Amino acid sequence: MRRLLFLVPLAVVIALVGVLAWPILEGRDPRSLPSVLLDKPIPPFELPGLTADGSGLSAGELAGRPLLVNVFASWCAPCRHEIPLMVRLASEGVPIYGIAYKDDPAATQAFLAQLGDPYRGIGVDRDGRIAIEFGVYGVPETYVIDAAGRIRHRHVGAMTEDVARRTLLPLLQELSQ
Amino acid sequence: MIAELGHMALSVALVVAILQSTLPLWGASRDDTGLMAFARPAALAQFGAIVLAFGALTHAYLVSDFSVLNVATNSHSTKPFIYKLAGVWANHEGSMLLWVLILALFGAAVAAFGGNLPDGLRARTLAVQGMIGVGFLAFMLFTSNPFERLYPAPIDGNGLNPLLQDIGLALHPPMLYLGYVGFSTTFSFAVAALLEGRVDPAWARWVRPWALAAWTALTAGIALGSGWAYYELGWGGWWFWDPVENASFMPWLAGTALLHSAIVVEKRGALKSWTILLALIAFSFSLLGTFLVRSGVLSSVHAFAVDPERGLFILLLLAIAIGGSFLLFAWRAPSMEGGGMFRPVSREGALVLNNLLMSTAAATVLIGTLYPLALESVTGEKVSVGAPYFEATFVPLMIPTVLALGVGPMLAWKRGDLAGALNRLWVAALAAVGIGASVLYLRGAPVGAALGLGLAVWLAVSVVTEWAERVRLFRVSIGQSLSRAVGLPRSAYGMSLAHLGLAVFILGAVGETFFSAEVVRFVRAGDQIGIAGQTVTFEGVTKRQGPNYESDVGTFVLPSGDRLESERRFYPAEGQRTTEAGIRSRPDGDLYAVLGEPAGEKRWTIRLYVKPLVMWLWAGCAIMVLGGLISLADRRLRVGAPGPRRASWQPAHAGVADSD
Numbered sequence: 001m002r003r004l005l006f007l008v009p010l011a012v013v014i015a016l017v018g019v020l021a022w023p024i025l026e027g028r029d030p031r032s033l034p035s036v037l038l039d040k041p042i043p044p045f046e047l048p049g050l051t052a053d054g055s056g057l058s059a060g061e062l063a064g065r066p067l068l069v070n071v072f073a074s075w076c077a078p079c080r081h082e083i084p085l086m087v088r089l090a091s092e093g094v095p096i097y098g099i100a101y102k103d104d105p106a107a108t109q110a111f112l113a114q115l116g117d118p119y120r121g122i123g124v125d126r127d128g129r130i131a132i133e134f135g136v137y138g139v140p141e142t143y144v145i146d147a148a149g150r151i152r153h154r155h156v157g158a159m160t161e162d163v164a165r166r167t168l169l170p171l172l173q174e175l176s177q
Numbered sequence: 178m179i180a181e182l183g184h185m186a187l188s189v190a191l192v193v194a195i196l197q198s199t200l201p202l203w204g205a206s207r208d209d210t211g212l213m214a215f216a217r218p219a220a221l222a223q224f225g226a227i228v229l230a231f232g233a234l235t236h237a238y239l240v241s242d243f244s245v246l247n248v249a250t251n252s253h254s255t256k257p258f259i260y261k262l263a264g265v266w267a268n269h270e271g272s273m274l275l276w277v278l279i280l281a282l283f284g285a286a287v288a289a290f291g292g293n294l295p296d297g298l299r300a301r302t303l304a305v306q307g308m309i310g311v312g313f314l315a316f317m318l319f320t321s322n323p324f325e326r327l328y329p330a331p332i333d334g335n336g337l338n339p340l341l342q343d344i345g346l347a348l349h350p351p352m353l354y355l356g357y358v359g360f361s362t363t364f365s366f367a368v369a370a371l372l373e374g375r376v377d378p379a380w381a382r383w384v385r386p387w388a389l390a391a392w393t394a395l396t397a398g399i400a401l402g403s404g405w406a407y408y409e410l411g412w413g414g415w416w417f418w419d420p421v422e423n424a425s426f427m428p429w430l431a432g433t434a435l436l437h438s439a440i441v442v443e444k445r446g447a448l449k450s451w452t453i454l455l456a457l458i459a460f461s462f463s464l465l466g467t468f469l470v471r472s473g474v475l476s477s478v479h480a481f482a483v484d485p486e487r488g489l490f491i492l493l494l495l496a497i498a499i500g501g502s503f504l505l506f507a508w509r510a511p512s513m514e515g516g517g518m519f520r521p522v523s524r525e526g527a528l529v530l531n532n533l534l535m536s537t538a539a540a541t542v543l544i545g546t547l548y549p550l551a552l553e554s555v556t557g558e559k560v561s562v563g564a565p566y567f568e569a570t571f572v573p574l575m576i577p578t579v580l581a582l583g584v585g586p587m588l589a590w591k592r593g594d595l596a597g598a599l600n601r602l603w604v605a606a607l608a609a610v611g612i613g614a615s616v617l618y619l620r621g622a623p624v625g626a627a628l629g630l631g632l633a634v635w636l637a638v639s640v641v642t643e644w645a646e647r648v649r650l651f652r653v654s655i656g657q658s659l660s661r662a663v664g665l666p667r668s669a670y671g672m673s674l675a676h677l678g679l680a681v682f683i684l685g686a687v688g689e690t691f692f693s694a695e696v697v698r699f700v701r702a703g704d705q706i707g708i709a710g711q712t713v714t715f716e717g718v719t720k721r722q723g724p725n726y727e728s729d730v731g732t733f734v735l736p737s738g739d740r741l742e743s744e745r746r747f748y749p750a751e752g753q754r755t756t757e758a759g760i761r762s763r764p765d766g767d768l769y770a771v772l773g774e775p776a777g778e779k780r781w782t783i784r785l786y787v788k789p790l791v792m793w794l795w796a797g798c799a800i801m802v803l804g805g806l807i808s809l810a811d812r813r814l815r816v817g818a819p820g821p822r823r824a825s826w827q828p829a830h831a832g833v834a835d836s837d
Binding site: 002003006007009010013014016017019020021022025075077084085087088091102114115116 | 414417419450454457458461465468489492495496499500503504506507510511547550551564565695696697773774776777782784
């Protein structure tokens with residue numbers, strides 16, 4: 001019995017190596033994402049807003065024109081980084097909607113009060129269920145949705161000037177025609 | 178030509194390392210002193226060869242030899258000298274070279290200062306150190322050769338990521354690696370002890386100074402990294418629970434536990450197999466960190482380029498090193514227990530409690546870091562674990578840790594008197610509750626802040642009380658106390674300072690976490706911004722030309738009349754932007770100004786932060802490092818401790834008894 005106890009660390013290591021080897025052996029890149037949701041319609045959802053009386057966000061509101069959906073959280077450092085850029089894009093007329101991922105609405109409000117609020121509408125996804133339906137695996141992520149309400153592109157990580165100008169905006173442009 | 182010499186030196190180092198890891202081991206098993214003695218010159222030669230290789234790469238960087246692929250991808254001729262130098266280790270291949278350099282340095286140090294180690298133990302330790310060297314040298318030569326040539330050579334290089342062009346980052350990796358890789362020595366000692374099947378007294382005396390050296394360097398390295406994030410990333414934060422930060426924090430936690438359990442082995446001969454396990458774990462975490470940063474299985478701001486082949490190679494090394502040592506542990510350790518008995522309430526008991534808390538904390542961080550990977554492997558589902566997880570699990574563990582930390586040093590060995598110790602800490606308890614309650618009720622601070630401040634005060638006053646008891650302050654005359662204070666061993670001061678450093682660190686963390694203020698505004702030149710009761714004036718933006726960048730410089734005038742500058746730099750060679758925050762640091766807190774994106778005609782986004790007490794975060798780390806260094810200085814005077822002046826301490830070793 002005592003000897004078995006001394007085998008515990010070895011067992012833990014074997015499990016650990018297995019977990020670490022899996023993604024490499026599968027040739028998985030952490031930045032690439034399952035494409036199952038690509039070109040699929042966004043999941044039907046209805047999320048509450050930041051305040052009890054304020055309006056939230058629902059799948060219906062996102063239909064009708066191409067737009068960006070940004071999934072963010074106040075506790076996520078890269079999100080903090082991309083907000084000023086999105087504020088600028090929003091002021092140029094780019095429609096951006098936000099999903100506040102696993103975050104306290106009060107914290108989200110403080111976050112947006114500090115950094116600026118680029119969103120035309122925000123849905124509060126406290127338990128992250130809707131984000132999972134979108135295929136989110138980390139924050140921030142940004143989705144391009146077309147007028148028919150289908151997910152056309154997904155960007156993982158903080159949005160940069162480059163990504164916005166080279167990928168997201170041209171795609172929005174193309175979808176509006 | 179010089180690059181080829183470097184490549185050759187690296188190959189020579191590999192051959193020497195192979196011999197170093199086999200011959201002495203064979204000699205030790207046959208009790209052949211000649212073969213065992215081969216370990217020392219081999220370790221020195223391996224180090225010499227890697228120094229040559231490192232010198233060759235450094236040369237290539239300094240003269241901007243762009244025919245070397247590594248230099249061309251990571252350097253640029255207009256880069257300032259210091260960043261050309263730092264550029265050597267600011268990329269995957271070069272940092273691996275630094276890694277093996279430090280590994281060989283520790284091997285050479287054991288060879289040079291290990292004269293009084295038993296032959297067998299020294300030979301086996303150096304052989305294990307050599308095996309780690311073989312693994313990583315082979316990794317470099319087969320997958321990450323820093324000396325690869327590029328034909329035709331480009332006219333200029335790609336440049337270094339401007340975020341990395343910072344003095345903190347120039348020093349951060351060498352310090353961090355000294356710590357990370359420093360745990361290779363305790364690992365080698367532990368494996369050697371397992372091979373021998375016993376822990377002799379020399380082993381116990383040797384492990385602690387090496388663990389201490391590694392711990393001290395790692396503390397400094399992590400603090401520099403956190404300082405870099407705070408000053409250079411411009412997010413105003415100092416710790417993000419990023420996977421790579423966690424990767425350096427886990428060996429720190431395990432190393433802290435090792436440091437404390439090694440005391441029990443040294444003084445009381447107990448906890449031997451547990452200490453060996455911790456020594457294995459500390460280095461395993463270092464290897465895990467190396468793997469996480471370089472394999473690309475996790476994405477992070479800090480991670481190096483993704484390359485599955487490299488990831489698999491390091492994982493293989495990790496599996497062999499950790500798996501092999503843990504297998505040896507499972508086989509040999511059960512027959513090694515024994516040593517002094519002790520009651521749960523005793524100095525040993527307190528150190529065991531520290532070990533339990535530190536290990537649990539390390540496990541918490543490990544789970545938080547790897548859970549997303551594990552879940553994805555099992556169910557294919559992708560999730561992210563953010564700071565909320567770590568705040569909910571790690572922080573609560575630190576509360577009992579700090580409470581126990583005040584009491585532990587007051588307990589006697591073998592059998593302590595808890596009631597008596599608590600009795601003597603009434604001042605600390607009173608001060609802690611008093612401060613906590615007054616910030617809670619008088620200043621209306623959050624409960625967390627009151628708790629944190631109370632803990633910091635409790636710890637600081639306990640440390641001072643413990644010291645005062647040792648020198649019998651106010652019980653004997655001041656003169657007598659003074660001479661007692663001078664007579665206290667340096668290791669006692671080291672401990673007090675390290676614990677005090679933690680108290681100071683908590684003070685800074687509480688100030689930054691609970692009392693920070695932040696304002697984001699669009700401003701024009703001349704606008705005034707109010708923050709935390711102060712008014713800051715924005716003077717406007719001017720253009721400036723740096724050595725390898727152009728920048729917009731925003732100037733802020735503080736109420737005191739001081740001026741703060743924040744820059745938005747553009748590095749044309751790399752095509753990247755960085756932000757340099759303007760920071761005015763004072764003991765009561767920092768004022769942190771960032772010039773953000775331009776927002777139309779003559780308007781700019783600016784961010785201002787007031788971060789109370791944040792300086793004490795790093796001051797606390799510095800005090801901990803100082804404690805480590807002072808304690809290390811003590812080691813040299815003791816039996817079996819490493820030190821460069823062998824001739825002068827050798828006689829003392831024979832005559833002076835262990836005094837504390």
